[in-house]
Each structure stands twice: as C-alpha cells, then as structure tokens.
Amino acid sequence: MTPARSLDFRFLKAHVTVERVLEARGLLASLRLRGNNLVGPCPIHGGDAPNGFVVSRAKNLWYCFTRCRAGGDVVDLVCLLDRSSYRETALYLASLAGATAHRPAPPPPAFRPFTARLDLNPRAPFLASKGICPATARAFDCGLFRGSGFLEGCVAVRLHDPRGQPLGYAGRILDPDRARHGKWKLPARLPKRSLLFNYHRAHGHPHRGLVVVEDPWSVMRLAQLRIPAVALLGTALSSEQAALLAPCSRILLMLDGDAAGRLAARDLLARLAPTQVGVAELPDRLDPDQLDDHDLEAICRLFLPALAHHKA
Ligand SMILES: [Zn+2]
CATH class of the missing domain: 3.90.580.10 (Zinc finger, CHC2-type domain)
Known part of the structure; x- marks a missing residue:
C-alpha cells in the first residue's frame, strides 16, 4: 500500500x-x-x-x-x-x-530503531569546515558514511531518544543538487516530534541552562566549549519537545540568522514561557556554527551566567 x-x-x-x-x-x-x-x-x-x-x-x-x-x-x-x-x-x-476521525487510517507501522553503530569517518572536510574536531565527531558518533544505501554520500550523526536509547542516524546530504529539496535524510517513521538532538547528554543540569539550536553542528561546536545544547533538527517546536525543555530554568534560543530562524525564535519565545528564555539574534545569513569560539562562548555566557561556575 x-x-x-x-x-x-x-x-x-x-x-x-x-x-x-x-x-x-x-x-x-x-x-x-x-x-x-x-x-x-x-x-x-x-x-x-x-x-x-x-x-x-x-x-x-x-x-x-x-x-x-x-x-x-x-x-x-x-x-x-x-x-x-x-x-x-x-x-x-x-x-x-481534524481529519483523523473522518478517515480512519490503518495504524501506521511502528518505528523500528536502528541500534547498530556505523563506521563513520570523523575527518570529513564538511565537519572541519564547521569547526568540529574529529574527537568531538567521534564522541557524537558522527562522520562521513562511506558505504552505499540510505546514507550514501551523507555526513551521518547518531540520534537518541530522550533517555539515550539509540534510534538510528540522520544524514546530511552533501551534494547540493540532491539537497535541493531538503538537506536531511531521517530514518523512516522517526518519532521526530518527541526528540531533541543531544537531550540525553545535555539535560542533566537544568540549573545551568540550555542552548537551543537548529542543527547538530552547532550542538557539537558548543560541546567543544562545554556548553550544553540541544538541536530541534529544524525550526519547529512540538508540544512534546516543549515539555522536555520545561524543567530547564533558563533557555537561550540561538537559531540561524535568517528569516525562518527569527520567526521561529519569536514563536518559541512565546511557547516556552514562563521559563526564562533569551534570544540570541545572529546577523543576517550567519548560523551559530559560523561564529568563532570566542563569540559563541561570549553570547552563551551572557545569557546563561550559571555556566561560568561549571567551566572545567
Ligand atoms: Zn525559497
């Protein structure tokens, strides 16, 4: 069917x-x-x-x-x-x-997590261009997929549910022609609305605050600065994702410096109240992973002062 x-x-x-x-x-x-x-x-x-x-x-x-x-x-x-x-x-x-009641569809097949670990090359030039060093890529199970099939020609990164159970890999398509209608490949029926990239690693210290970004690359860049962050994998925030963020005492939204990112930040700001939420508005056409470490860290510490007490 x-x-x-x-x-x-x-x-x-x-x-x-x-x-x-x-x-x-x-x-x-x-x-x-x-x-x-x-x-x-x-x-x-x-x-x-x-x-x-x-x-x-x-x-x-x-x-x-x-x-x-x-x-x-x-x-x-x-x-x-x-x-x-x-x-x-x-x-x-x-x-x-409101159509589900009128059109009963057969229940969708359940999502089947892919739990095996892939052999990925963490020295991909794409990652280097984002300022992500091989050790970080390795820690996030991220790198260029060299095999064929679903993730062929992609930089893949491992996804987990909020408790840290592996779900499979998301693939960033590198070929600009193939990426024209969407840059990402996600596992079939991935419960995307109920997960935040890196949540299982980052949510352990709600008093420190959390940076919310769009893409895994920004999460990894911030991890290199020991700043906890999660990625939406897009700009939309589901009610399930909002519930995951609710216990966090302070949230800094750092979405991409484009119209979609700014609009999304405005929407998220309203929906995450009454949590203390700050918005870092980035200059036009600038994504967080394009900032240098010094600027990235300065912006985060300004909004999340509790980070300072935990710097390693
Ligand atoms: Zn367009």
Missing part, C-alpha cells in the same frame, strides 16, 4: 490550506496580502527578498522565486519546512484538518 493511498493526500490537500500551515508555525506574520495572494520572504530557505515567496490562496499553491525556485502544494510545503517524510507530513496535516 502506498502512503498516498493509506493517508489520502487528496483529502488533506482539499482540507488544509497553505495559509493554515504557515499560521500554525507563526510564519504568517511576515507575509502580506497582495490581491488574493500572500507575499513575503521565503520561510523555506530563509530568504529576505520581500517578494520572494508567493502563496496563491485561490489555488492553494506556493512558489519561491528566489533561491528555492520551487513551488508546490501544502504537502510539499510541510515536507520542506519539517524535513519530514510523507507519512509524518500526512499525520501532521490530518491533525490540522
């Missing part, structure tokens, strides 16, 4: 608008109405061209005229924003449509 048939994409496309998805993520505020279209910077690639992204409300389609040079329907949009599989996307859209 194809996912399309079991989850009825035609029904979901007819019942969930592109506008509704953008609204649910707090992304609507950056768009403005022009005729019957919504126009604004592209939330997918995080562009800043004010007319780069257009939503046709009449056709329920979107298009990015700048970097993505791509468009599609509501399913394509969620797949790109969340880097999610078709099944995850369908379940998410069904939740927005």
